[in-house]
Amino acid sequence: MSVRVFVPRDTTALSLGADIVAERLRREADSRGLELTVVRNGSRGLAWLEPLVEVETPAGRVAFGPVTPGDVPALLDAGLLEGRDTHALALGPTEAIPYLAHQQRLTFARIGVIEALSIDDYRAHGGFRGLEAALALEPQEIVESVKASGLRGRGGAAFPTGIKWQTVLDTPADKKYVVCNADEGDSGTFADRLVMECDPYMLIEGMIITGLAVGASQGYIYLRSEYPLAKKILDDAITRAEAAGYLGSDLLGSGRTFQLEVRLGAGAYICGEETSLLESLEGKRGLVRFKPPLPAIEGLFGRPTVVNNVLSLAAVPFIIAEGAEAYANHGMGRSRGTLALQLAGNVKRGGLVELAFGTTLRTLMEDFGGGTASGRPLRAVQVGGPLCAYLPEGQWDLPLDYETFAEIGAGIGHGGVVMFDDSVDMAEQARFSMEFCKVESCGKCTPCRIGSTRGVEVIDRIRAGENRDANLELLGELCETMEDGSLCAMGGMTPFPVQSALTHFLADFQRPVDGD
Amino acid sequence: MNASPDWTPQLIQDETDALKHKPGALLPILHALQDRLGFIPDQAVPIIAESLGQTRAEVHGVISFYHHFRTTPPGTHVVQICRAEACQAMGARALEAHAKASLGIDYHQTTADHEITLEAVYCLGNCACGPSVRVDDRVLGRVSPEAFDALVDELSTRPLEVIG
Numbered sequence: 001m002s003v004r005v006f007v008p009r010d011t012t013a014l015s016l017g018a019d020i021v022a023e024r025l026r027r028e029a030d031s032r033g034l035e036l037t038v039v040r041n042g043s044r045g046l047a048w049l050e051p052l053v054e055v056e057t058p059a060g061r062v063a064f065g066p067v068t069p070g071d072v073p074a075l076l077d078a079g080l081l082e083g084r085d086t087h088a089l090a091l092g093p094t095e096a097i098p099y100l101a102h103q104q105r106l107t108f109a110r111i112g113v114i115e116a117l118s119i120d121d122y123r124a125h126g127g128f129r130g131l132e133a134a135l136a137l138e139p140q141e142i143v144e145s146v147k148a149s150g151l152r153g154r155g156g157a158a159f160p161t162g163i164k165w166q167t168v169l170d171t172p173a174d175k176k177y178v179v180c181n182a183d184e185g186d187s188g189t190f191a192d193r194l195v196m197e198c199d200p201y202m203l204i205e206g207m208i209i210t211g212l213a214v215g216a217s218q219g220y221i222y223l224r225s226e227y228p229l230a231k232k233i234l235d236d237a238i239t240r241a242e243a244a245g246y247l248g249s250d251l252l253g254s255g256r257t258f259q260l261e262v263r264l265g266a267g268a269y270i271c272g273e274e275t276s277l278l279e280s281l282e283g284k285r286g287l288v289r290f291k292p293p294l295p296a297i298e299g300l301f302g303r304p305t306v307v308n309n310v311l312s313l314a315a316v317p318f319i320i321a322e323g324a325e326a327y328a329n330h331g332m333g334r335s336r337g338t339l340a341l342q343l344a345g346n347v348k349r350g351g352l353v354e355l356a357f358g359t360t361l362r363t364l365m366e367d368f369g370g371g372t373a374s375g376r377p378l379r380a381v382q383v384g385g386p387l388c389a390y391l392p393e394g395q396w397d398l399p400l401d402y403e404t405f406a407e408i409g410a411g412i413g414h415g416g417v418v419m420f421d422d423s424v425d426m427a428e429q430a431r432f433s434m435e436f437c438k439v440e441s442c443g444k445c446t447p448c449r450i451g452s453t454r455g456v457e458v459i460d461r462i463r464a465g466e467n468r469d470a471n472l473e474l475l476g477e478l479c480e481t482m483e484d485g486s487l488c489a490m491g492g493m494t495p496f497p498v499q500s501a502l503t504h505f506l507a508d509f510q511r512p513v514d515g516d
Numbered sequence: 517m518n519a520s521p522d523w524t525p526q527l528i529q530d531e532t533d534a535l536k537h538k539p540g541a542l543l544p545i546l547h548a549l550q551d552r553l554g555f556i557p558d559q560a561v562p563i564i565a566e567s568l569g570q571t572r573a574e575v576h577g578v579i580s581f582y583h584h585f586r587t588t589p590p591g592t593h594v595v596q597i598c599r600a601e602a603c604q605a606m607g608a609r610a611l612e613a614h615a616k617a618s619l620g621i622d623y624h625q626t627t628a629d630h631e632i633t634l635e636a637v638y639c640l641g642n643c644a645c646g647p648s649v650r651v652d653d654r655v656l657g658r659v660s661p662e663a664f665d666a667l668v669d670e671l672s673t674r675p676l677e678v679i680g
Contacts, residue, residue, distance in 0.1 A: 015642050015657035047644035187600030190641040225547075225584050226640050228653040263540075264547055266582035269638060283542030284574075285581040301539060343644060345605035350644025373606065382601055416643070418602045432604070436638065442581075 002035040003081045006054040006061070008112060010043040010197040011229050012190070017069060018051040024072040025053075036081060042198020044112030045352030046099055052112075054094055057083035063091040099368060104330060105354045106338050107314050108191075111198040117236055119244055122201045128246065130317030134209045135254050137320075139169055142213035146316065148324035150336025155181055155272070155309030156384065156413040156489075158335075158402045164306060167296035168214040171304040176216035178207050179281065179300060179307045182223040182230070183265050183272040186385025188344040188416030192310035194352055196223070196230040199314075200237035201246075204260060206313035208251065209320055210306055211258045219260040220300070222277050225267055234262045269440040273488050274307040276442060287444045288488045309414070311340055330356035335401035345382075345418035346372045361396040365419060376421035380429075380505065384413025386436055387493035389500035390426065409496065426505035430498045431459040437494040448491025451482040455498070465513040472509065476502070523553050528560045532567045542568060542578055546585055555586045590633040591626040593671050596650040599636045602643035606658075611647045612636075614661040619668065631672050 007013075007022040022038050029036045046052060049065035053075075062083040064075060071089060078087035091097055114121035122128065134142055147162030168176060180203065184192040195203055207219045223231055238260055241247045249257045263281055265271050271280045275289035278300050299305025315337065319327045328336045335357035341364060343350045348370035355364075361381060365371070372378050380390045388411040398404050405412050420429075434455030441448045455478055462471045479495035486492040502509065531552065535544045545564060549556050556579055565572045579585045597612055619627055619634060626633040642648040645657035651667065659667070 011640070011655050012642050012645055012657060015645060015648065015655045050645070184641060185639060187639045188602040188643045189639075190643055193641040226637060226650070229655075263543065265584075266543060266547070267584035267637070268582050280543065281540050283540035283568075283578070285577055344602040345643065345646070347644065386601060416602075418605060418643070420605045424605070429601070429604075432601070436600075440638070 002037045004037050004039050004056040005081070006039045006041045006056075008043040008050060008052060009040040009116070011193060011227070012047050013043050013050040013052070014229070016050050016066065020069045021051045021053065021067050021072065024069040028072050028076055032076065034076070034081060039115055041114060042111045042116045043194060044094065044100060045108060045194055046097065046349075047351040048347075048349045049091070049097075052091075052094075053080075055080060055083045059083070059093070061094045063094040063097065064089045065091060099349060099351070099353075102368070103354050104338055104356050106318050106327065106330070107202070107311065107340060108194070108199075108352060108354045110202065111194055111352075114199065116198050116200055116233055117240060119201065119240060119246075122199070126321065127201055127317070128205055130320035131205050131208055131246070132252070134212050134320050135252060135256070137212075139213050139215060142209065142320065143169055145319055145324045146213070149315075149319040149327040150324075150331070150334070151312060151315055151319065151327065152335070152402070153309060154311035154315070154340070154414065156186075156411065158412075161308060161312050164296050164308070165210070165214050167294065168216070168304045168306050171297050173304050175218070175301075175303050176214055177300045177303055177305040178210045178214070178216045178219040179278070179305055180207055180219065180221040180313055181272065181274060181277055181307055181309050182221050182227075183269075183277060184224060184227075184310070184414065185269040185272045186387075186414050186416050188382065188418035189342050189385060189414045190344075191340040191342055191352060191415060193227055193230055195310050195314045196227070197233050200234050201241065202314050202317055203234075203310055204237060204241055204246070206316040207260060208246065208258045209316050210308065210313060212256060214304070214306055216304075216306065217257045217259065219258060220281055221260070221262045222265060222271070222281055223262050224265045224271075231262060231264060238262065268442075269436075270442045270490055273490065276488075277307065278305065285442070287442045288490075290487070311414075332356070332358035332399060332401050333403055335403070339400065339412070339415055341400070341415045341417055343369045343417050343419070346374055346378075346421050347419045348373050357401045358399045360399055361391065361417070364400075364417060365396070369419065372419060372421045374421045374423075376423060378419055379422040379424055380420045380426060382418045382420075382429075382497065383416065384411040385416050386433060387411075387489055387496060388413050389496045390420075390429065390504065391500070392504040394504075409500070411493075411496070426501040426508040427459065427463050427511070428508075430501040430509075431456060431463070433494055433497040433501075434459060437490060441490060445485070445487040445491060447482045447485035448487070448494070451478055451486075451491060452494060454478060455482075455494075459498075459509075462509050463511075463513075468510065472502070523557060525559065525563060527552075528557070528563045529567070532564050536567050542570075542575065543582075546579060546582075550585060553589075555589050558587060591630050593631060593652055594633045594635060594650075595667075595671075596635045596637035596640075598638070598640050598642075598646065598648045598650075600639040600643075602639075603646035603648055606646040607660075608647040611649075611659060611661060611664060615664055618665065629672070632668065 052065035152158040271286040276286040280286040437452035
């Protein structure tokens with residue numbers, strides 16, 4: 001009988017040679033007369049072990065990693081196909097790998113387990129049960145479930161999802177939209193990408209349920225152009241879902257309609273801001289809109305629109321299938337459910353860690369991450385993307401929940417955790433925050449457009465030792481102006497990483513200049 | 517990329533006509549053109565504007581707003597280096613400096629042999645395995661300066677053609 005061998009096909013595994021490993025396995029098996037079937041599953045999210053090759057055995061799936069093409073012959077010699085654990089890359093049963101076993105995977109339960117584009121696989125692992133349940137519910141009942149789950153927007157703003165949906169449901173209109181924000185631009189984040197590349201039907205199912213809940217018949221996934229593989233997989237998944245009756249004008253014979261289309265962004269970070277995203281979808285420059293009106297009332301093409309992040313929408317099938325309580329039972333305080341954390345940057349064991357709210361950064365970075373990749377001491381961590389604070393060691397023991405982090409002027413954002421070792425120059429990081437804002441500002445409001453340019457200049461003067469004290473004071477004032485006077489989070493939050501660097505790592509701004 | 521810079525007004529009109537019925541059609545049209553040609557020729561602006569009932573200024577404004585769209589032909593390959601924080605933590609700044617020095621060009625420029633156009637990118641979503649580089653539609657992880665040199669060699673080497 002042909003043995004099934006799994007070789008992941010997501011951007012990270014491919015970036016480390018997974019296609020070549022798969023090809024080498026096929027070739028080597030052929031030449032040895034071995035029967036094996038290579039299955040291209042998604043990634044389990046254990047990035048440091050990619051390419052993570054799994055073999056199906058009578059006792060379950062066993063893992064080997066990280067596998068390079070050159071390892072293939074020796075792995076076959078050592079009994080890869082029997083799942084023997086004699087080779088140095090043998091990791092034992094996949095599900096027992098501590099990094100995975102210690103997680104609470106609700107949204108990411110299927111990634112890496114199934115073949116991303118197989119509807120049969122998806123169904124066999126609980127897929128579309130949420131949709132089937134939703135088709136039997138009234139719109140208000142679906143909205144109530146999402147409210148009761150406590151789900152808050154996972155894009156970073158943490159606004160209660162159910163309340164947003166209620167507004168769209170309550171606003172009468174001839175047409176409504178569901179827009180998925182898949183413009184995952186924060187450095188250190190890749191959870192949306194994993195959903196789209198490894199379990200695309202979960203997102204599609206979440207969007208259909210959202211459409212049923214608010215009365216929208218058209219959905220758009222606004223995907224960043226930096227994710228070419230996700231585009232390919234989503235397009236393919238939509239075509240297959242249409243053919244199977246999950247999308248289109250008669251959803252599973254219910255007479256209900258939901259159409260879905262992927263639209264590509266074009267390399268503008270600002271289009272992750274929801275109103276800028278809507279402008280872009282309308283075919284315009286991604287300029288931020290004034291709020292009000294809220295997109296829930298006047299959104300895409302002036303119609304009521306749900307704009308939700310990939311992870312918010314991906315949580316919906318679980319909530320509807322398993323019940324709001326099953327989701328709300330996880331978490332702490334007003335942060336319910338699980339959080340998809342992404343360990344990135346200078347980390348030994350980077351990857352996706354889904355846990356209930358309430359864990360600490362230290363647990364995450366040390367127990368899961370294993371410290372830095374360089375082996376040097378960890379010095380700073382940026383949680384929540386380029387608009388969030390750098391945290392020093394004194395703040396690594398706080399529980400990760402929205403309110404706790406807000407109290408210290410930090411954010412959780414989209415769950416990215418970027419680690420830096422002690423070689424980092426925090427004045428240079430602060431300069432980059434301003435430079436990034438300068439490159440990516442939409443230009444609509446002055447504090448963001450001009451403030452970021454002046455911010456780069458002031459930090460350059462500080463680093464060059466010009467009137468340091470006066471310029472440090474000026475930088476502080478500039479940050480306040482940007483924070484208070486900007487139209488959206490781009491200019492309003494760019495000061496956060498800068499201020500945190502000033503507060504916790506001031507010495508980096510006061511280093512002697514070369515030649516002093 | 518391997519896109520041909522050869523184009524005709526008719527080709528642009530056809531690409532535009534195929535998509536102009538879509539709501540918010542401008543970005544899909546621009547993507548289709550750039551995917552096909554590698555860039556968006558200036559002469560496309562009046563054709564698109566006319567077809568969508570927009571002003572040339574509006575179309576030009578959209579093209580110039582988005583980093584992804586280019587108005588000049590790129591080299592045979594577009595190489596993007598991630599400049600964002602997670603890659604910085606793994607040595608992206610040194611990689612950028614090495615790439616610019618070894619190719620002899622800055623960002624948004626193309627090598628003299630027209631093989632490689634160098635661009636900056638802010639995150640490829642490969643943040644646990646940085647520094648990351650994108651070559652056309654392929655993403656590469658843990659790219660050291662040495663790995664970058666090997667990549668450039670691979671991209672610049674063409675099989676010899678036997679002329680018979």
